[in-house]
Amino acid sequence: MSLVGLVECKTRNVDSIKRAIGEAFRLIDYPLPKAEKIVIKPNMCYYWDWSTGQTTDPVFVAALISLFREEISPNVKISIVESDASAMKCKYAFKYLGYEKLAKDCDVNLVNLSTVETEKATVKVMDEVFEFMVPKIIMDADLCVNVPKMKYMSFTKISAALKNIYGCNPYPKKFEYHSKLDDVIVALNKVMPFNLHVLDGLTVCGSKTLRLGLVMASQDPVALDAAAATVMSINPKSVAHLKLAEREGLGKIKFTAKGADFDYFRRRFPQKSLSEGAIAFGYRVACKLGLDKRLI
Amino acid sequence: MMVKKVNLGIIGLGHIGKIHLRNCLNLKSARIIAVADTSKKALNYAKELGIRRLFTDYHELLKQPNIDAVIISLPTHLHVNCAISAIEERKHILLEKPIAAKLEEGEKIVSVARKHDVKLMVGYPLRFSRKFIDIKRKIESGVLGDIQVAHAINIAAGPFTHQVESNVPSAVPEWWFNKDMTGGGALIDLGSHMINLTRWYFGEVRRVKAYFGYRFNFDFEDHAICIAQFESGTIAVINVGWFSQKTQVSIELYGTVDHTFGTHKSHSKVITAIQLILGKNHAFFIPYLNEVAYFVGCIRNDCQPSPSGEDALRDLKVIAEAYENPILF
Numbered sequence: 272m273s274l275v276g277l278v279e280c281k282t283r284n285v286d287s288i289k290r291a292i293g294e295a296f297r298l299i300d301y302p303l304p305k306a307e308k309i310v311i312k313p314n315m316c317y318y319w320d321w322s323t324g325q326t327t328d329p330v331f332v333a334a335l336i337s338l339f340r341e342e343i344s345p346n347v348k349i350s351i352v353e354s355d356a357s358a359m360k361c362k363y364a365f366k367y368l369g370y371e372k373l374a375k376d377c378d379v380n381l382v383n384l385s386t387v388e389t390e391k392a393t394v395k396v397m398d399e400v401f402e403f404m405v406p407k408i409i410m411d412a413d414l415c416v417n418v419p420k421m422k423y424m425s426f427t428k429i430s431a432a433l434k435n436i437y438g439c440n441p442y443p444k445k446f447e448y449h450s451k452l453d454d455v456i457v458a459l460n461k462v463m464p465f466n467l468h469v470l471d472g473l474t475v476c477g478s479k480t481l482r483l484g485l486v487m488a489s490q491d492p493v494a495l496d497a498a499a500a501t502v503m504s505i506n507p508k509s510v511a512h513l514k515l516a517e518r519e520g521l522g523k524i525k526f527t528a529k530g531a532d533f534d535y536f537r538r539r540f541p542q543k544s545l546s547e548g549a550i551a552f553g554y555r556v557a558c559k560l561g562l563d564k565r566l567i
Numbered sequence: 568m569m570v571k572k573v574n575l576g577i578i579g580l581g582h583i584g585k586i587h588l589r590n591c592l593n594l595k596s597a598r599i600i601a602v603a604d605t606s607k608k609a610l611n612y613a614k615e616l617g618i619r620r621l622f623t624d625y626h627e628l629l630k631q632p633n634i635d636a637v638i639i640s641l642p643t644h645l646h647v648n649c650a651i652s653a654i655e656e657r658k659h660i661l662l663e664k665p666i667a668a669k670l671e672e673g674e675k676i677v678s679v680a681r682k683h684d685v686k687l688m689v690g691y692p693l694r695f696s697r698k699f700i701d702i703k704r705k706i707e708s709g710v711l712g713d714i715q716v717a718h719a720i721n722i723a724a725g726p727f728t729h730q731v732e733s734n735v736p737s738a739v740p741e742w743w744f745n746k747d748m749t750g751g752g753a754l755i756d757l758g759s760h761m762i763n764l765t766r767w768y769f770g771e772v773r774r775v776k777a778y779f780g781y782r783f784n785f786d787f788e789d790h791a792i793c794i795a796q797f798e799s800g801t802i803a804v805i806n807v808g809w810f811s812q813k814t815q816v817s818i819e820l821y822g823t824v825d826h827t828f829g830t831h832k833s834h835s836k837v838i839t840a841i842q843l844i845l846g847k848n849h850a851f852f853i854p855y856l857n858e859v860a861y862f863v864g865c866i867r868n869d870c871q872p873s874p875s876g877e878d879a880l881r882d883l884k885v886i887a888e889a890y891e892n893p894i895l896f
Binding site for chain 1: 724727729730735736737738739744782783784785812
């Protein structure tokens with residue numbers, strides 16, 4: 272079973288978050304490795320800033336950078352990566368979400384994966400072969416760190432560590448993958464395995480937005496997502512891409528939680544009600560029928 | 568005598584253009600002859616709704632002799648050229664707000680429309696919202712006394728509103744990120760609604776100052792708090808922003824006799840869903856329907872529409888003055 276470290280962090284400042292992340296690493300017995308080049312992949316999802324709980328807080332990333340500079344080397348080269356998506360352009364998202372300011376303050380690079388050098392890679396999931404362009408910056412990094420959020424998502428039930436790597440695919444028209452999202456998420460994680468996953472649960476977006484104050488870390492993205500699903504009161508085994516990821520050897524759904532009281536966060540997480548689930552389902556059906564066009 | 572139907576063309580099928588299209592299809596007094604947009608996807612949308620004449624170049628639409636009037640819902644920087652082309656083809660115009668990105672462009676539109684005797688109305692749907700019309704009546708009736716202070720709010724996500732069509736999320740159009748094309752940020756976009764509304768209520772603005780906020784680090788403001796003093800003596804605080812996932816469009820009035828509050832909002836999700844399934848209009852957009860019905864009525868009855876181009880130009884002058892008088896902390 273994989274370890275998942277949980278730490279409570281009540282204050283949104285670099286020092287408090289850095290202490291919480293450091294504690295989470297100790298809980299999962301993760302000594303930071305030697306590295307010259309680090310890639311950090313936060314979750315940037317549309318133009319929703321950190322306060323909505325939808326996107327990774329730049330202060331959280333600043334804390335991570337500060338920790339790496341202290342523990343690995345002050346000269347370590349750090350790149351924050353994201354790619355263009357159907358509705359979001361990196362050049363605007365970096366600015367809007369506060370990452371341009373972060374890059375300036377912390378002397379790190381911002382990289383739009385849709386505009387960098389890539390190499391073709393093929394990967395098999397179940398019986399299907401997928402082909403992706405993999406950004407060279409990810410392949411060349413000594414340490415790849417995934418910094419997801421934890422959210423409900425209508426297509427995949429949850430969005431956390433595994434789903435965040437979907438954003439490393441440089442191809443911008445990501446909606447084209449929606450019909451086989453579970454397979455594509457797993458395929459991308461196979462082709463771009465990240466070393467470390469640190470979940471920003473300081474502010475979360477469930478049925479509403481809430482300051483949850485949770486930091487979770489694991490080397491196993493499947494275990495981290497299983498833990499996140501459990502906090503969100505979703506059975507991890509009911510999440511198709513988690514089951515598939517386990518089958519494909521990306522990690523284990525069964526996990527050992529260490530640190531803060533797991534149930535404390537589960538009780539506080541703003542869970543979706545049955546009626547909200549029904550509305551989401553109804554909306555998906557309406558979209559399939561083309562009724563959403565009436566929304567204009 | 569039967570008055571003939573007004574033949575309309577729509578230029579620009581973005582978010583607002585699509586609202587106008589659906590509304591026009593519900594009008595008995597008008598028919599849509601043609602639409603123009605550079606996007607094939609947008610034209611397909613119109614085609615699915617039964618529109619037969621589709622143009623990628625609006626000049627072609629303007630050449631159609633049987634079109635009496637056009638609704639222009641293009642990005643702001645394109646208003647001036649399109650409006651002047653339409654006026655030169657003797658088409659009446661319902662032009663989306665703000666009238667233009669720059670004062671001189673707005674002045675040009677107004678003067679050319681006047682010269683060619685073309686009806687020019689600028690789209691301010693709040694003027695056609697039942698709640699805000701009731702407030703206007705209250706002010707005029709005197710039941711509120713003398714309005715000393717007003718607080719107008721228009722806070723939403725603005726261009727950053729997440730929109731999905733057929734499961735595909737829509738990107739924010741590039742022009743929204745270019746101040747030269749928009750003329751500014753939240754103040755010109757949302758503030759123009761509230762400045763027009765407060766001018767309708769209280770008359771002309773004597774002077775105005777504004778605080779501008781830049782939460783999202785762009786070179787245009789994503790929120791603004793405008794303080795306007797009117798010739799009537801009323802002071803209005805106009806609070807606008809693009810920073811919130813929740814939309815609020817409201818006004819509070821504090822008079823010497825009584826206070827009042829009005830808001831423009833959607834029905835509940837359930838009622839909206841039922842209406843949509845029945846093919847009815849989204850409640851939030853009913854003022855847009857009233858607006859276009861009024862515009863069509865003005866053409867049929869040969870009367871000058873309001874808000875006019877001159878009216879919108881005065882709004883733009885207030886906005887320009889606010890940009891020139893920032894409140895700094």
